Amino acid sequence: MSENMIPLEGETQKKRVCYFFDSDIGGFHYGPGHPMKPTRIRMCHSLVMNYGLYKKMEIFRAKPATKREMTQFHSDEYVDFLNRITPSNMNSYVKEQHKYNVGDDCPVFDGLFEYCSISAGGSMEGAARLSRDKCDIAVNWAGGLHHAKKSEASGFCYVNDIVLGILELLRYHNRVVYIDIDVHHGDGVEEAFYTTDRVMTVSFHKYGEYFPGTGELRDVGVMKGKYYALNFPLRDGITDENYKSVFEPVIRQVMESYDPSAVVLQCGTDSLSGDKLGCLNLSMRGHANCVKFVKSFNKPLLLLGGGGYTMRNVSRTWAFETGIAAGVELGPEIPVNEYYEYFGPDYQLDVKSSNTDDLNTPAYLDRVKRIVLENLRHAGGPPSVQMQNVPSMPIDAALEDPNADEDFDDPNDRRPMRLLDSRRQADGELSDSDDEGEGGRRNHTLYRESDDINGGHKFGLGGGILNAGSMSSHGAGPSGHTTAVRILSASVAVAESTMDVDTPSADSNAGGSGSNSKAGTEPPASEAQNVGEKPAPEAPAVPVNPVTEDKMDVDSSAPSSAP
Ligand SMILES: [Zn+2]
Numbered sequence: 001m002s003e004n005m006i007p008l009e010g011e012t013q014k015k016r017v018c019y020f021f022d023s024d025i026g027g028f029h030y031g032p033g034h035p036m037k038p039t040r041i042r043m044c045h046s047l048v049m050n051y052g053l054y055k056k057m058e059i060f061r062a063k064p065a066t067k068r069e070m071t072q073f074h075s076d077e078y079v080d081f082l083n084r085i086t087p088s089n090m091n092s093y094v095k096e097q098h099k100y101n102v103g104d105d106c107p108v109f110d111g112l113f114e115y116c117s118i119s120a121g122g123s124m125e126g127a128a129r130l131s132r133d134k135c136d137i138a139v140n141w142a143g144g145l146h147h148a149k150k151s152e153a154s155g156f157c158y159v160n161d162i163v164l165g166i167l168e169l170l171r172y173h174n175r176v177v178y179i180d181i182d183v184h185h186g187d188g189v190e191e192a193f194y195t196t197d198r199v200m201t202v203s204f205h206k207y208g209e210y211f212p213g214t215g216e217l218r219d220v221g222v223m224k225g226k227y228y229a230l231n232f233p234l235r236d237g238i239t240d241e242n243y244k245s246v247f248e249p250v251i252r253q254v255m256e257s258y259d260p261s262a263v264v265l266q267c268g269t270d271s272l273s274g275d276k277l278g279c280l281n282l283s284m285r286g287h288a289n290c291v292k293f294v295k296s297f298n299k300p301l302l303l304l305g306g307g308g309y310t311m312r313n314v315s316r317t318w319a320f321e322t323g324i325a326a327g328v329e330l331g332p333e334i335p336v337n338e339y340y341e342y343f344g345p346d347y348q349l350d351v352k353s354s355n356t357d358d359l360n361t362p363a364y365l366d367r368v369k370r371i372v373l374e375n376l377r378h379a380g381g382p383p384s385v386q387m388q389n390v391p392s393m394p395i396d397a398a399l400e401d402p403n404a405d406e407d408f409d410d411p412n413d414r415r416p417m418r419l420l421d422s423r424r425q426a427d428g429e430l431s432d433s434d435d436e437g438e439g440g441r442r443n444h445t446l447y448r449e450s451d452d453i454n455g456g457h458k459f460g461l462g463g464g465i466l467n468a469g470s471m472s473s474h475g476a477g478p479s480g481h482t483t484a485v486r487i488l489s490a491s492v493a494v495a496e497s498t499m500d501v502d503t504p505s506a507d508s509n510a511g512g513s514g515s516n517s518k519a520g521t522e523p524p525a526s527e528a529q530n531v532g533e534k535p536a537p538e539a540p541a542v543p544v545n546p547v548t549e550d551k552m553d554v555d556s557s558a559p560s561s562a563p
Helices: 023-027 039-050 076-084 090-099 112-131 161-170 187-192 240-258 284-295 311-326 362-378 394-400 411-421 440-445 495-501
Strands: 005-007 017-020 058-060 137-140 176-180 199-206 229-234 262-266 301-304 328-330
Touching: 017 112, 017 311, 023 039, 023 112, 039 311, 076 090, 076 112, 112 137, 112 161, 112 301, 137 311, 161 176, 161 187, 161 262, 161 301, 176 240, 187 199, 199 240, 229 240, 229 362, 240 284, 240 362, 262 284, 284 301, 284 311, 301 311, 311 328
Parallel strands: 017 058, 017 137, 137 301, 176 199, 176 262, 199 229, 262 301
Antiparallel strands: 005 328
C-alpha cells in the first residue's frame, strides 16, 4: 500500500465501497462568477485517484437519471421544463423561469438537465446498490443537492437527488435516517418527508438571517412525521470540538431510538472554515469526524456531497472522507495531480480552522441539544411499517441486466485515460480569482455585487442562498408542506424479496483488487429500459394534499416571504 494511505485505527470491519463519478460533471458551468463550480467534483476525483483510493473501492459511472425517474419526486411539468430550457431558448420561458425559480441563484446553463441527471443518477444507483447489498457505503459527491423542491429550483439545486435516493432506499428499508452537515438547512429533504415517520431528517446548520431561513429548533414535522424531523440551529464560527459535542450525542441517540436500517449523510463542505458562503469554522478533520462517526454504526450508508464553495477545501475534504469510507487515512502530502498548483503553497491535505470567534456558547449548545433530544424522545421508539412487495422501477432493469456489465473495462486500462480526460479544463475555471487566497470569505460580495443592498444581496424575488441576510420567498419550508412525497403507505421490500432481485452480476465482485469499473464507459442506452414499465400504483413520490392541520403549533414564526 502506498505510504500515502494508512489503515484507519480501530476499524472493525472492512466496508465495500461503491464510488460514483462521471467525468462529464466537471464540464458544466453555472456561469461566470457563480460560486457553485462542478469542477470541484473533478478536483476531488483527481485527489482520490492520485492517492490510489481506486485500489480500495469500486468506481462507477452511474446511468444518468431519466425524466421519469426524476418524477418519482418532482412534478412532470417541472422536469419537462428543466429538460427543455436552454440558454438559447430561455427568453421564451420567462414566465416558467419565474414559476420554477430558475434564473439568479439557479441559472439556466448549457447541459443543465444532463448535469441534474448525472447528480441524481449517482444517488439513485448508489441507493439501489446499497439496498441490494452490493456495497456497504455508496459515495456520490455530485449529489447532495438538498434545496431542490418538488416544482422549484432553489439554492443552486434543481433536482433533489437526495429525495430520489431515499425513495429508492425506502423500497427496501423500513426507516431511513437523513443527516445533513451542510452549513445550510436541508430544507428540500425535510420538506419532502415532513409528514412521514419512515424518514427521520436531522439537519445541523447555521440559523438566523441565513439562507434558506427554515430549520428552526421547533420545526419537528407534522402528522405522522411529527418528531421525525430534527433541527439543530447553530451560530457562526462553531469549532470542531463544539460541533462534535452536539453531533455525536444527537446522532447516537437517533441511531439508538429510531434504529434506521439505512443512513444518508449529506456532507456539504460549506460548513468548513474559510468557505466562501459559509460561516462555520470546521477543519477537514472536524468535518470528516461526522463521516467517521456515522460510519461506525455499520449501517448501509449513502455519502453525498452538497454545498462547498472554496474548491481546494471541498476537494481535499471529500477526498479525505472517501478515504474514511474506504477505511484509510490519506497522508498529509498531496500527491502530484492535474490540479497540483491549486493546493499551494504548502500542498498539504489538511483544511485548518481559523481563530474566528465561536458564537455558540457551551450554554447555548447544551440548551439546544437538550431540546433536540427531548424532541427525539417524543418520537418514541422505532415506528413499525407494513412491509409489502417491491414495486418494480426502471433502475431495477439497469442494475439487474446482466448485459449492463458488458461494457465494464478493466479499471487499470481505463484509469490513465480518465486522468487524461480530466486534464481538459474549461477556460478560466481554475483561475477564477474568487476561489483564490486564504479565508475565501472575504469574497462574499463578488457575485453580483451590484445587487448589494444594505450589505445583503437581493436576487429576483426571494433571498438567495448567496443572500446571507434574507429569507427565501420560495421553498415553502415547514410552514407550507405542499410538496411532501407520499410514502406512508408505500410498499417496502420484505427481506426475502431482496434475494430475488439480487442476481449476481459481473460487477458484484467482492474481491478487493479486481474491482470492475464502469467509470469512463458510456452509459448504457438508457431510455429503452423504461419501456413498458410503470410504477406500481402505490409507488412513492406521489404528491399529497397540502397539509392544513397541525402546522400552526410547530411553525408560528417561520419566515413566509421576503421582500
Ligand atoms: Zn450549503
